[in-house]
Amino acid sequence: MKNLFENWKKFINEAVNISYSGVVLDVESVEDVGSVEDVGSVKVVGSVELLKQKALEEVPELKEGYVFKTRAGEGLPHHMTINMGPLKMAGYKVGDKIELEVISFGVSKDAVAAEVRPPFPIDTKSRPHITIAIAVGGTPFNSNKIQDWRKCKSLTIKGVVQEVPEK
Numbered sequence: 001m002k003n004l005f006e007n008w009k010k011f012i013n014e015a016v017n018i019s020y021s022g023v024v025l026d027v028e029s030v031e032d033v034g035s036v037e038d039v040g041s042v043k044v045v046g047s048v049e050l051l052k053q054k055a056l057e058e059v060p061e062l063k064e065g066y067v068f069k070t071r072a073g074e075g076l077p078h079h080m081t082i083n084m085g086p087l088k089m090a091g092y093k094v095g096d097k098i099e100l101e102v103i104s105f106g107v108s109k110d111a112v113a114a115e116v117r118p119p120f121p122i123d124t125k126s127r128p129h130i131t132i133a134i135a136v137g138g139t140p141f142n143s144n145k146i147q148d149w150r151k152c153k154s155l156t157i158k159g160v161v162q163e164v165p166e167k
Contacts, residue, residue, distance in 0.1 A: 019166040021087035022079040023098045023118070023159035025051070025130070047157035051077050051102065051114055055132045058105050058152050062112050066133035070140060072167075077132045079159065080116055083123035091120030092161050100130075102155040106146035110135045113143035116157075130157075 027046040056062055068076045080100060082089050092098075100116040106129065113129040122128050124144075131143040 016163075017166040018086045018163045020079075020081050020084050021089075021092070021094075021161070021163045022081045023100060024079045024162045024164070025077060026097075026158040026160060047159060048075070048077055050155070051130065051132060051157055054102070054152070054155055055105055055112060055114065058150065059107055059112055061107055062133055065135060066112055067136055068133050070134070071137070076134065076140065077114070077130045079162075079164070080118065080128055080130045081122065081124055082118075082161070087161065087163055089121060089123055094161055094163055096161045098159055098161060100128075100157050100159065102152065102157060104149045104151045105132075106143065106149045108142065108146045108148060110138045110142035111140070111146060113146055115149055 025047045027048045052068065070076065082092055087094060098119060100118060102114045102116055104115040106113045106115060111131055112133045113131050115127055115129050118128050126144040127149075129143060129146075131140040134140055134142060
């Protein structure tokens with residue numbers, strides 16, 4: 001019976017063509033309210049906007065020559081990759097809410113990223129990170145090649161484990 005369920009799950013995942021599994025950042029209605037919502041004297045900001053703001057403070061180079069969208073128009077920052085294809089790493093379940101600790105920012109002429117500390121191991125060759133911005137005409141993949149990592153004051157961001165289908 002177990003084998004039947006495993007084969008069914010494999011069939012469903014192959015039919016959907018999962019591009020990658022990752023922790024997709026929580027926007028907490030950021031896009032709906034124009035990025036920041038006033039709640040008394042406290043500003044409530046989603047993880048996407050919080051990460052952008054912190055990066056702009058910590059990485060002066062980010063103010064010129066980088067964009068927060070891919071060539072396809074998808075917004076950055078977006079996610080931390082757990083593994084390519086359907087979710088296979090122990091400890092993660094689709095739908096789980098995850099906290100990621102930002103521990104440094106990486107900078108290259110092609111990309112800016114945040115290094116994060118995930119709660120469980122991930123299956124990538126590069127350090128765990130979230131692409132924040134890319135050079136005009138660049139691709140998010142370039143953040144995998146960053147060599148200049150700068151420690152920062154710890155910051156916690158949130159997201160949800162998802163299997164992201166190919167487009």
